Amino acid sequence: MDLYWESTGEGEPVLLVMGLGMNATGWWRTVPVLAERFRVIAFDNRGVGRSPRPPGPYAVAQMADDAARVLTAAGAGSAHVYGISLGGMIAQQIALRHPGRVRSLVLGATTPGGPQAVPAVPDVSDFLRLRERMPAEFAVWASVPVNYGPETRRTGGDRIAADIAQRLRFPVEREFYAAQLAAALNHDVHARLGEIRAPALVVHGTEDVLVPPGNGELLARGIPGAELRLYEGAGHLYFTDDPRIDVAIRDWLSARTSPGPSGPPPR
Numbered sequence: 001m002d003l004y005w006e007s008t009g010e011g012e013p014v015l016l017v018m019g020l021g022m023n024a025t026g027w028w029r030t031v032p033v034l035a036e037r038f039r040v041i042a043f044d045n046r047g048v049g050r051s052p053r054p055p056g057p058y059a060v061a062q063m064a065d066d067a068a069r070v071l072t073a074a075g076a077g078s079a080h081v082y083g084i085s086l087g088g089m090i091a092q093q094i095a096l097r098h099p100g101r102v103r104s105l106v107l108g109a110t111t112p113g114g115p116q117a118v119p120a121v122p123d124v125s126d127f128l129r130l131r132e133r134m135p136a137e138f139a140v141w142a143s144v145p146v147n148y149g150p151e152t153r154r155t156g157g158d159r160i161a162a163d164i165a166q167r168l169r170f171p172v173e174r175e176f177y178a179a180q181l182a183a184a185l186n187h188d189v190h191a192r193l194g195e196i197r198a199p200a201l202v203v204h205g206t207e208d209v210l211v212p213p214g215n216g217e218l219l220a221r222g223i224p225g226a227e228l229r230l231y232e233g234a235g236h237l238y239f240t241d242d243p244r245i246d247v248a249i250r251d252w253l254s255a256r257t258s259p260g261p262s263g264p265p266p267r
Helices: 030-034 060-073 086-097 122-131 136-142 150-155 157-167 174-185 190-195 214-222 244-254
Strands: 005-008 013-017 039-043 079-084 102-108 200-205 227-231
Touching: 013 030, 013 060, 013 086, 030 039, 030 244, 039 060, 060 086, 060 174, 079 086, 079 244, 086 102, 086 174, 086 190, 102 244, 122 136, 122 174, 136 157, 150 157, 190 214, 200 214, 200 244, 214 227, 227 244
Parallel strands: 013 039, 013 079, 079 102, 102 200, 200 227
Antiparallel strands: 005 039
């Protein structure tokens, strides 16, 4: 299955993996910042955007294999991998299933899953299931309280509206939102975090009600040598709440560039 992908900039490749129900347009703030120093590869996961829509439910491991095929299609043997939310779950599985293809790992607003994970409060968990039945435009506006920090909701309405305009370019259909949600709900790699060998940065907003920040702490404790950065006041879509986070991630990735090849792996 060929997924839609696009490439911006030059340099070592960075693969961006987006979260639940969103597609590559969700990275519209991040891509220009990273592309100042990197070749940025963004793609639409199965079920959303411009990619195929096979029947669900999906599995995170399956979506990680999809992402590895995107790297191959883009001619990148390995890349820095940056995933947010469900995309961070996919990134964990890329690092476990395709370790030779991961130069470094950025895990944003995500969780290792499983019984050790810190759950959202019941109202938020219930909302995720209710969202499956909402029309796309209603759903993205209804999601604002779980996606953004309190200050952005008070004073950043223009930034929220700009995000939503991007998301509604390719709205997710309810069936495929549910297929991706099934993948997220069944994700559990907590016991395998110690197998991840890539340098890792864990990023989380302190006001994330969708994936509480305790999950970032679990990831940072479980992945050898991982660095944890908590951003005060930021919510789930922290790059809208605080654009300086994109710059900080770019600088962290820049410190981990290497002279190694970025082309296809040897046959």
